[in-house]
Amino acid sequence: MTPPAAGGTDGLPSVVVLISGRGSNLRAIVESAPPCRIAAVISNRPGAGGLAFAREHGIATEVVDHTAWADAADPRAAFDAALMQAIDRHRPALLVLAGFMRILTPGFVDHYVGRMINIHPSLLPSYPGLHTHRRALEDGVRLHGCTVHFVTSTLDSGPIIVQAAVPVHPDDTEDTLSARVLEQEHRLYPRAVSWFAQGRLRIDGNRVRLLPATTHAPAEQARAAALVVPALDG
Ligand code: NHR
Ligand code: GAR
Numbered sequence: 479m480t481p482p483a484a485g486g487t488d489g490l491p492s493v494v495v496l497i498s499g500r501g502s503n504l505r506a507i508v509e510s511a512p513p514c515r516i517a518a519v520i521s522n523r524p525g526a527g528g529l530a531f532a533r534e535h536g537i538a539t540e541v542v543d544h545t546a547w548a549d550a551a552d553p554r555a556a557f558d559a560a561l562m563q564a565i566d567r568h569r570p571a572l573l574v575l576a577g578f579m580r581i582l583t584p585g586f587v588d589h590y591v592g593r594m595i596n597i598h599p600s601l602l603p604s605y606p607g608l609h610t611h612r613r614a615l616e617d618g619v620r621l622h623g624c625t626v627h628f629v630t631s632t633l634d635s636g637p638i639i640v641q642a643a644v645p646v647h648p649d650d651t652e653d654t655l656s657a658r659v660l661e662q663e664h665r666l667y668p669r670a671v672s673w674f675a676q677g678r679l680r681i682d683g684n685r686v687r688l689l690p691a692t693t694h695a696p697a698e699q700a701r702a703a704a705l706v707v708p709a710l711d712g
Contacts, residue, residue: 491571498579501528510668514675517568558586584631606634
């Protein structure tokens with residue numbers, strides 16, 4: 479049974495982040511102080527740089543190493559089952575894939591449908607899968623970018639939440655192009671996580687609607703009604 483999407487002890491929705499590597503998107507999310515609680519960071523690779531960052535920030539970490547299930551009858555299903563157990567202990571309202579590099583089985587995806595998001599380094603539906611920057615350069619496209627989307631069992635094709643496009647320059651290499659895209663990833667992903675945490679995303683078929691921000695709390699309303707001089711940055 480799926481545990482109900484629980485709020486954290488502090489009333490904020492809990493989020494679990496899955497990573498495989500450096501974790502710069504994880505860092506961008508954590509440093510944006512979103513209205514949620516990052517309950518845990520889970521990696522399928524023991525050496526992932528993002529684990530060290532999480533530990534330094536007092537976030538629980540866990541490794542579910544996919545290579546441990548290599549000899550199972552169905553390695554992907556066995557890994558996904560173990561991963562699901564590790565995640566559900568934290569009862570997340572949202573599961574965030576941040577540079578997570580294992581394709582997930584339909585059973586896993588179904589379990590988190592509507593509450594699992596991914597950031598992909600291309601303007602989907604162009605370039606699903608791997609090596610997106612190399613393929614974009616090979617094709618000579620003028621625009622490239624990144625996409626935050628809900629995850630469905632068809633790879634990189636779930637409902638799109640937000641995208642950013644960047645120009646491709648004539649002298650670009652995979653490194654320069656991926657750096658330009660990554661800068662946008664770091665702007666987009668924290669916002670998408672916040673929108674979800676605020677309950678502002680509605681899936682409508684293949685489309686995602688962003689509901690307007692509402693200010694409920696009286697204190698917030700008072701702030702909204704105030705004229706603030708000088709204007710608050712950010
Ligand atoms: N799983 C499903 N079912 N649907 C999606 O949309 C998913 C997903 C799992 C991961 C991220 C994705 C990306 O943004 C993601 C989206 C890994 C691969 C891959 O081929 C492809 C896409 C994505 C992540 N992985 C290899 C595999 O055999 C392993 C590669 C490696 O370990 O380096 O799983 O691009
Ligand atoms: C990011 O560019 C992300 O979009 C991409 O991997 C990088 C992870 O960087 N994701 C994929 O390619 C998924 N297949 P990070 O670990 O520094 O966040």
